[in-house]
Amino acid sequence: MIRALLATTAVAVACGAGLIAQGGRPASPSGTAATQILGKYDTSGAEPVYRGGKWIEITYGRPIKRGRDLFGGKDESYGKTVNPDAPVWRAGANNSTQLKNEAPIVVNGKTIAPGTYTMFIDLKPNAWTLIISNWKAAARFDPSNDAQKTGEVFGAYGYSPEKDVVRAPMTVGTLPFSVDQLTWSFTDMTDAGGRMTIMWDRTVASVSFRVAQ
Amino acid sequence: MTTHRGIAFVLVVAAAAALAAQESRPASPNGTAAVQVLGKFVRPAGRGAPTLGGATYQGGKWIEIGYGRPLKRGRDLWGSGANYGKDALVGTPIWRAGANVSTRLKTEVPLVINTKTVAPGEYSLFIDLKENNWTFVVSTWPAATRYDPNNKEALWGSYFYTPDRDLLRAPMKLETLPHSVEQLTWGFIDMTDEGGAMAIWWDRQMASVPFRIM
Numbered sequence: 001m002i003r004a005l006l007a008t009t010a011v012a013v014a015c016g017a018g019l020i021a022q023g024g025r026p027a028s029p030s031g032t033a034a035t036q037i038l039g040k041y042d043t044s045g046a047e048p049v050y051r052g053g054k055w056i057e058i059t060y061g062r063p064i065k066r067g068r069d070l071f072g073g074k075d076e077s078y079g080k081t082v083n084p085d086a087p088v089w090r091a092g093a094n095n096s097t098q099l100k101n102e103a104p105i106v107v108n109g110k111t112i113a114p115g116t117y118t119m120f121i122d123l124k125p126n127a128w129t130l131i132i133s134n135w136k137a138a139a140r141f142d143p144s145n146d147a148q149k150t151g152e153v154f155g156a157y158g159y160s161p162e163k164d165v166v167r168a169p170m171t172v173g174t175l176p177f178s179v180d181q182l183t184w185s186f187t188d189m190t191d192a193g194g195r196m197t198i199m200w201d202r203t204v205a206s207v208s209f210r211v212a213q
Numbered sequence: 214m215t216t217h218r219g220i221a222f223v224l225v226v227a228a229a230a231a232l233a234a235q236e237s238r239p240a241s242p243n244g245t246a247a248v249q250v251l252g253k254f255v256r257p258a259g260r261g262a263p264t265l266g267g268a269t270y271q272g273g274k275w276i277e278i279g280y281g282r283p284l285k286r287g288r289d290l291w292g293s294g295a296n297y298g299k300d301a302l303v304g305t306p307i308w309r310a311g312a313n314v315s316t317r318l319k320t321e322v323p324l325v326i327n328t329k330t331v332a333p334g335e336y337s338l339f340i341d342l343k344e345n346n347w348t349f350v351v352s353t354w355p356a357a358t359r360y361d362p363n364n365k366e367a368l369w370g371s372y373f374y375t376p377d378r379d380l381l382r383a384p385m386k387l388e389t390l391p392h393s394v395e396q397l398t399w400g401f402i403d404m405t406d407e408g409g410a411m412a413i414w415w416d417r418q419m420a421s422v423p424f425r426i427m
Contacts, residue, residue: 186395
């Protein structure tokens, strides 16, 4: 236990170092992907205005490839570059990637009620699984955090599957170009649904969702 | 000119209404694309980020694009024929390639785009939209923080853009994506310490322009 705690502390110190790399600017700036559904265009004015829409947002830290081989490891070492020491990948940087939805959505048959969730990806070669979880995102790493007591995790440190809301297999593909900075996007959106898509380096992975009726 | 400004004003009021649409949350949230070049991975004693193999990346120079991120929201973004680009331009001479304030490039290193050197500094980016022919424009027009038709020193978006402050123009490579990207996205692709490309994605359209690092 003490050994684990020491290891965690070392990781925390390391995280702190990585977080504030260049003159106080985070090495992995934070970002957002946002989409709006179920609104209507009000055409009564000079220009149509979209009103009454519900937001769906993904907020995340955006790590930069910086020349590294991100997903090249084989077998047991697969995914270890981006996720060396947490049970699953935070699919971002720094604090946990979060999904905030104002409308209920359905992912892999499971309804996600409006709210705020954490998202993780279980990384296996050619088999990525998106996890939507009820773990709360801690604002900063605290090595003395007892996740079972606080219900919070920083990134994926302390993640365990019992708070999973849903797991969904992702469609994994290869891009004809390399994206330098991890990017979440909403793709193929209609009012019926769309996809949550992550791109980094030449890998693109996505999971479909529909808007609950 | 008065009529031109009058039309622009109506458009701006409409744009402001769109901006403040949803419970004061901007309809087109802000975003950035960032990369770092010319740094070195160093391994400090017992410290460093676990995701960098215990190392930290030091001495890197940032290149950043800051922009407003409009959403497709079911619209046909580009149109065709005589109407090509009309909705994106909203009556302005050139596309701001973003939303709200002008899209800004900030570079800490000198870049070379289409043989022209871009010294470290801040610039406005625009795209001249022609069907199957997009031109990337780096301009020294400063960015205004709000729309003001009397401001002769800075631009808000691409309203009243003029080409006299163009630093360079470069043809963009146009490609079609296999999926539709809902929210306008700028990104850096194919990066090495020698250079890469700046890319923009929206709907199924991708456009990119290569650059070198000096």
